Every structure is written in structure tokens, then in C-alpha cells.
Amino acid sequence: MTVEFMDTLTSYIASLRRQGKPLLSPPLHWTILSNGAADLHDCIIIFVFEANKTQPALVVKVPRLPEDGLALQLEYDRLVELWEHLGPYAAFRVPEPVAMLTLGAQPAFVISYIHGESLLRASRRKIWGKPEKVYSLAIDAAEFLRDIVDRTATQLQVGENVPTDILKKIEKFREMYHFTEREDQALEGLIKNIESMRRRSTHKALIQGDFWHGNMIRNSSHGGLMLVDWQYSRWSTDVSLDVYLFLLAGALASAPQFPFEERARGAMEVLLQWRPRIIPDYLQAFGKPDQCTLMPARYGMLLCCVEKAVRASMDLGFDQVNDLIWRLLFAELVNLSDESEFYNEI
């Protein structure tokens, strides 16, 4: 055989043991999923199969560029922490972090495979545009999220300062785009809100950082939601990013996809349609966090737009054209007429 990376990887995985027994039965087989077409900063996904099995046992995420291994290391570390906090219950919520490897210079992150239906692909046909399905998913997602927040909430130590780079992100957002006066005022309001929330915080929780339907899988054995892709996960005193991103990403998925301006406008229309029932019931299902902070929707939604609009630029060092949608949605959210009462009481 000439396939050295794959050989080294499968040999390593074959040597993994749990409670003295091999984790998987050799010989192991594999399939590569070239995730994200040719984007150099994406990972490829390798499915690893046990002998004579038709479904994978493990998934390996391998960054195309070794320099992007840091994000995987972070994901591994966060998942390990999450498993410590969730205990045996973790297996029903998130993939198990099995190993973080460096083979040669090539990092590889090994996690358990989740058998189930990816909502990224299934939701196009089955959920968006069907209010009852959206409602049901939203309530499920809110309860899931609240559960994770409650189980990971940890009291801050005296003098503990949970690091956040949100102010840097707002600064970057301002560098990247031109803003109207009204938008500038909204950003100022967001900064004041963030500072006020930080002063009130007494606890931190592990947020996922990219809580949207594309990272959810409906498990085929127990039927519950499971959440993958924890590379943006972090400790935070405020849980607004996860809570509101789910709504915004869902609205964007429900809108026409092109051109961008129309997509942002369409997403705003979807949010307005969801406003009477889906949004308040989603927020109610999440509930008022007892320990961490949650911003009002007006600022929480803007926070999501800023975070998503600058993410690639700050993390990867270049802008992705698709991130422009978040800048456009920011404008829609800010320019919502005061008479719309969209933000009242949420």
C-alpha cells in the first residue's frame, strides 16, 4: 500500500483501547468526504468503518492546512470539558471526543459518528416554509440549549474575568463596512448593552458559538437533537449568541437565496412572520437564564450579525463573500421601523 497518511491514521485508530479492549474491530476501512469543495481552510472528513460494518464508527476531521489545526484543538478541548460537565448524558447530546492527533505534521481530530439525519440537508424540504415544523424544531432547540447552559453554568471566581473579544469584533465590523448614522447608533447601543451585561454577570457557561440548524443532527436511535461542530465554542457570561443565531440562521434559510439583498430582506420578512408566535415561544422555552445573561433581542440579534460578519476575516485572515449577508441582515434589523413593535417585550 502506498497510502501513508491513511495507513498511519487507521493504524493509530486501530490501536485505541477502552477499558483494556480495542475500541474498534480491525481491519478498518475509510471513506473521504471532501467537505467544503476546495476551500483550503475547511477540513476534510474521514469516515472510519469497522470490519464488515456498513455505517461508520468514527469521524476524523483533518484540516487541509496544518496551520488550521488550532481550531480543531480548541474544539477537542471544549468537547472534553463539555463531556466532563454533562457526564453520561453527553452521549445523547454531542459527539464524543476520542483523540486529537498529530500524524507527521498533519493534525487530525477523532470523534464518534452520530447516526441520524442532518438538519442542514433535511430541513430544506421538511422544515422551512412549514410553520408547525419550524415551531417544533425551535422549541426543541431552545430546550436543548437551555439544558446545555444549565449543565455547564459555573460561578465566577472572585476577580475572574472571562475573556471576550466582542469589542474587537465590533471594531473590525466598523473597519470592514460603511454605516449609516442609525446603524452607528445601534452599534453604540450594542456596546453599552454588552458592558452592562458584563457588569451583571455572576456565572459563565459553555456556549457553542455556532448554534444553527446546520450543526444539528436528529439522532436515529433516540430521536433527540445532537449538536456537532464545536470549534467556535467558548466560555461566556452571556448566552445571546447561541440563542439568537438559531433564529437568524433559520430565517436566512427560509428566504430566497440570491441576490444577497433580497435574501436579507426575505429573512427579515420571515422573522416578522415568526414574531407573533414562534419567536416568543422559542424564547420562553429557553427561559430567563438564572445565572448567565441574555441580551434583549434588539441587541442579541445584532451581536450575531457582527460575530458572523467578521468571523472569517478575523479567524482566517480573509473575507468570505457569503459573510456579506450578515452585514445586510444587520441593516435590516437596525432599519426596522419603530412602529413595527418587533422588539417589544423580547
Added chain:
Amino acid sequence: MESKYRSETSFQHSLPKSSSDWRFLLPITENSRVLIIGGEQDDFTDLFNKIGVSSVTWLCNPSAVAGELNENNQNYFDIVALPFGFPAAKLTDEIEVFRTVRRLLHPGGSIFLGFSNKLGLFRKAFIANSYQSTPHHVIRHLRLSGYSDIDLYGVMSNLETPEYIFPLKADLLGFTLQHRYRYLLPARLLHYFSSRPLVSIVLYLLSYYFVIAKSNHTPETNL
């Protein structure tokens, strides 16, 4: 008038035209000397440099492979990759190209080749420079040309940016079909298409393949 948003041209694209994930199949190290042949633009040199492989040569025109051969680079390369194949008017040309590549490789070096299957189901329109053959012919001609340790991989659904790459095993193809078409085909139909008896036949009727083979440890002069 100043635009409200940054112009689209200020967004750099991180997307090369061609994927190079096939590199994970190859025994490439920092010291490897790699020759990549084919493709419309050099998407490869920069990537290989970024992963620490500094000795990479890119040659645009697969027809010029023979022209690459000179005293300086005989038995020079560790890897010669033709991810999109080469134009071959007739099957006997295959042997000629394989032998030429073998002269470029040092003994034990690897050839990597992508090709479309003449017998392939659902093959897309002919791509310029795409090499058409059959798994049977490629394996036979590689053996005749002095290669061994030949491994064949199924590729879906094109050679330029393949979505799936897998060793040719029925169960792996079955899973790949399930994964690829789960949300596109009715469950019962997909179950039938990905059943073991059917995929065992389809394995050799795929549209695209990658093949890797090692040059035998015999000096070129013995050919």
C-alpha cells in the same frame, strides 16, 4: 459614489479551482519531490508549499510529459501526479505515458492518476484533457509498464473537486451512495441502489477513479 459596502472584489477567494485532497492518499513528506501535471491553473504549488513540501513542479500540459524527461530529472521525482489524466488517442498510448512517467520517478516512487471510465454510468460530458480508460486497462497497463502495489479508488462525482474518495469496496460505495443521495432520492429507491449485490457491480462502472502505483525497484536501463 462611495459604496455602502465594500466592493465584492475586496473579498479574496480562498477557493482554488481544483481540489488537491488526493494528496492524503499519497506518501508525501517534506522532502518529497513532486511533479504535478495538468489543470488549468497552478492551484497546487502554493498549497504544497504551505504544507511544507517545497519541491513542487507544476506542468500545465499533460501532452508535454515526455518533454519533461531529460538527464537532469530522470529518476528524480518521488511523486508524479496526473490528477486529471492525460489525452490518450488510443490505449497503447497509456503504456507509453506510464513508461515515461516511470523514467521520471525514482525507483519506488509513486504515480498518481485520475481518469474517467469509458464504461462509467452517468459520466458527465467529456472534459478537456480528461483521460478515458477502464479500471481493467489501467491496472493491466500499469503492470506492463513496470509498476506494482496498485490501488484503485472510486471518485464521486468529478475529478476536479471530488466530493467522495474511497477504496473500491462494496460496503464503502453503499455508504457513499446513502450519504450522497439520502436527501435526494426516496428511501426505498436508495436502499435498492445501495444494496450490496448492486453496488458490487457498480464498483467497476463508476464514472471516475484515482489510481496509485509504485514504480518497481528496477533501474530504467533495465526496461
